[in-house]
Amino acid sequence: MLLRHTPPGLSERKALTVNPAKTCQPIGAMYAALGIHSCMPHSHGSQGCCAYHRSSLTRHYNDPIMSTTSSFSEGSSVFGGQANILEAFTNIFTLYNPDIIAVNTTCLSEVIGDDLVQIIKKAYEDKKIPEGKFVIHANTPSFTGSHITGYANMAAAMVKYFAKSTGKKNGKITLIPTFIEPSDMTEIKHIATELGIKYIMYPDTSDVVNSPMDGHFRMYPKGGCTKEQIAASGDSDAAVAIGRLGAFPAARQLDTQCKVPMHIVDVPIGITATDNFVEMLRKIAGVAVPESLRKERGQLVDVLCDMCQYTYGKKVSLLGDPDILLSMVQFCKDAGMEVLHVLTGTPTGKVKLEERVRELYGDKVIVKSGLQCDMFMFQQLVQENKPDLIMGNTYCKYMCRDMDIPLLRIGYPIYDRIGQSYIPLTGYRGGMHLLLKILSIFMDRQDRDAEEENVELIM
C-alpha cells in the first residue's frame, strides 16, 4: 500500500494539513500572467518560489514556462526587496525584452511589506522601465486563499492596470475565464466565434503554454491577450466572469473601473453548464444560436442518450478547484451519475459550493472545503464509501491504486498524463471528450471484471 498510514474514519485535525488539495497563490498568478501576450511573469521573492512554480507548470504543460525572480537573499529579506526588483527590471527589459512585466508577490515579500505600488512608481521615475513598456503587479500572499485566488488577483490586476473606458462602447463582450486549461480557453473562444460575437478574452493562455514544435523557441509565443485588447475591454458592452472564484474579481474590477456590466456564469463543462453559457452569451449579444453549435450539442446529447446505461447510477468522488468542481458535479448529474464526495482545499468564499452541490444531490453528498480539507481527508471519506470513479489531479493516483478505483485526471496538477493542453473539457465538444473518457473507464472495467460468460462483443 502506498498510503498505508491513512486510518479509517475521519481524523479530527485543526493544525496539520496532509497531502494538500490546493497550492499557493503565486503559481496561479504566474499562470494568469502567461495569458498576456509578450509578458514576463515575475516572482517577487526567493528564487525557490519561481523555480517551483515554473517546474510545476512545466510538468503540467510539457512546454516552456518562462518567469523571472527577484532572487531575494537574506539581506533583501531584512532590508526589503526594492533594490532587487529594480535591478531585475533592468535585466529583464535588457535581456528578454517583454512588453510587460507582471509581478506577483510571495509570502516573503508580503511579510516584509514591500509596497509594489510605490516601487513600480519609482521604477518609472528612475527610467528603469523603457518607453512603451509596462509593469503591473498583483498581491498574492501565499498565506491566504490558494492558487485560484492568485489567478483571480492577477486577472484583476490586468484590468486595474490596463482597462480604460473611452466613453465609446466597442460592441465587444469581455470574457474572463477562471483557472482552466489552454484547450478550454480555445473552446470558449470557439463558442463565442460560432455565435458571431466579437469578444476580448483574458487571461488567455492558449497558444502560449501549448505552442507547437517547429524548431524555434519563442520567449513570447503568439498567444495571449494584448495590452491593447485588455485596454479596450473597458469599452466592452458586457463582461462575463466564467467561474466565480477565479474570474469574478477581474469582472468586478472592470465594472467598478469602467462601468462594464458584469455577468457570472459557471465554467461551461457538460450540457447544462454549456447551455447556460450559450444562453447567457446569446442574450447579452442578442444573437441566435447557429447550426454549428446545435450540431455539436446534438451530437453530445446523442452519445449521452445512447450510452447512459454505462454512466447511470455510477458513484463518483471529486477533488479539485471550486469553479471546475461545480461544473463537473453538474455534468455528473447530467449523465445520471451519483456524486458521493466533493472536496477542495481552496476556500470557496462566495461560490456557495456546498449549497449548489446540495441543490443537485441533496443531503447525502459530502462536501468539504477550506483549511485541512485535503487528500488525506478525501482518502478517509473514500475509504468509508467507495466510489466507482474518482475525478481529481495526478496525486489521486496513489489512493486510487491502493483501493483499485479508476481515476479520471482533471484539474491541477496533471504530471503523469498529457492531453489537457490540447483536448478541452469545456463546450459541447469538450463534453464529448469528457464523456468518452468516462465511458472508456467504465467499459474497460466491465471488460476486465466481467465473468467470462458475460464478456460482451457489442456494448
Add this chain to the structure above:
Amino acid sequence: MTNKYELPIAGEQFRDEVADAYSPKLGKKRKRQILVNQIGGDGTVPEILANTRTAPGILTMRGCAYAGCKGVVLGPTRDILQIVHGPIGCCFYAWLTRRNKTRPKTPDDPNYMPYALSTDLQEDEVVFGGEKKLMAAIDEAVALFHPKAIGIFSTCPVGLIGDDVHAVARAAEEKYPGINIFGFSCEGYKGVSQSAGHHIANNKVFTDVVGQLEMKKEGKFRLNMLGEYNIGGDAFELERIAEACGLTLHSTFSGNSVYDEFASAHTADLNVVMCHRSINYLAEMMETKYGIPWFKVNLVGADATAKSFRKMAKFFGDDELMKRTEAVIEAEMVEVEKVRNEIRPRCEGKTAMIFVGGSRAHHYQDLLREIGVVTISAGYEFAHRDDYEGRKVLPTITVDADSRNIEELTVTPDAERYNPRISEAEKAKREAEGFAFNDYSGMMPDMPDGTLVIDDCNHFELEKLIEYYHPDLICAGIKEKYVVQKQGIPMKQLHSYDYMGPFAGFKGAINFYREIDRLLNCNVFKFTKAPWDDSPELSATYNN
C-alpha cells in the same frame, strides 16, 4: 586526461559577446563565471567564481535553500516524518516530485514519502506567530503516524515572523520522549541557491541524528554511501552491486534509507561520497568526530563504477573482497560492453552540454564519454569552487556574506566514540601510494582544454550556446527542457530524469546508453522541420 577540444567559435569570443549583453557590472561578474578550460602542466585549472548570487531578473536554473534541505537531502528518507512549516506551496511542490524511490522491507514498515505534511500557515499566524500551530500540528502528526523521528522544515516567512522551530522541536521532544524531533532553519532566502540548504541539512542530521543509536549491521566491510538519493532507483542498483561484492551498506544518505541507519551511521568504517556538493560536510564532520575516513567515488558510468568499487575493496584491503569485486565487475561488464559497442558507433563524435547540480555535470560526462559523446560545455547550478577546481582550493575560497550566514559547526572528536579506522600513519602511507582520501579533484581537470565551463548558467547563455555551437544533446533541468526541445535539440533532464532509471552503476550505464541512443537517433526530432519550410510557395496554381 589532458586533451584539447577545439570549439568552432572560440570560447573566449563566446564569453566576451555574452558578457557584453549584460550591464557592465554583471558582465564583469559573468566573465569570472564563464571560463575556457585550460589545464596547466601541474594540473592547475583557472579560478572560477562560484556559489555567488544570481542577479535578480535573470532566468535562473536555481532554486532555494529549502529545496536543497527538504527536497534533496532529507526528502528521500522514508520514516522521518517531515512537516513543512509555512504556507502551503513549499510543501506541495516538494511532494514526490524528485522521483526518489524507496522500498520498505515489509508491508507494515513505515513509509511517509507519499505523505506531504504542512502547517499551511494563514494570515493570522503570520501576524501573531505560528509556533502554537506548529506544536498542534506535531501533536496531530504523532497521533496519526506514530513516527520515531520528525523533521520540521522552515519556509521563508518562518524566519521573518520569528518562529523558533528549534524551541518547538525541543518542547515537542519533552512531550514525546520516544521521538527524535528536530528542526531545520532552511528558509528559502538563505544562501544563494540550494547549496545553503544542503549544508543546513548536513549540520542538523549530524548533530541530532547521527550517533543516536548504537546498531551495527552484520558484515566485515561496512560503509555508508553519502550523497546518493535513489532517483529513478540509482541506490537500488548500487545496493545490488555492493551486496554482490560483499560490502555491507550500512546506510545511504539518503536514498532508500531509514532513520535507524542514519542514527547508527557512526558505527560504519568508511564513508564514500557520491554527490560531493550536497554532503561533503557530513563526511568531514563524521571523520573528525568518529574517525571514519572518507573518499569520493563516482558511481555514474560503468568504468567509473568499476573504479570506485575497486577503490572501496582496496580500502578494506581484503584479498577475498578484492577478488569478488573483480569477479562482479568482470561479469557486469560483459553486458555493458555489448550494449556500448552496439550504441557507440551511432553516438560517436556527437556533442553535449550539461548544466546541472553540484556533481552530476561532472559524473555524467563519464557516461557520455563511454559512448563517444563529447561534452563541450558544462557547469554546475549551485556548486562551489572546490567542485570545479578540486578540494585543494578550499583554503583559498573567500567566504562572502551569504555563506557566512550558514552555520559552520565546530566539531571535536567524540570522547568515547572517536575511533580512527585507520591510523594517521597508515593513512599517510596509503596516500603516498596514491590512494586519495578526503579528495575531490573537481570537474575541470577532467574536461578537455578549450571547452567552456559555465557556473550558474542561465537561460540567456543557454540560448547563446545553442546559437553558437548547435550541440546534439543538452542535459539540464525540467525548466530548461522544453526551451531546448522546441529548437529540435533533444534534452535529457538530469535532476530527476523525468522518467526511467537507474542511471548509476552497471545496469544504470546500460539504461543511459540506450536513453542517449534514443534521444540522438530516434526520428522524432527530425519532424520539427516541415517539408514545405524550405519552399513555402509554389510557382503555379493547381486547380485539380
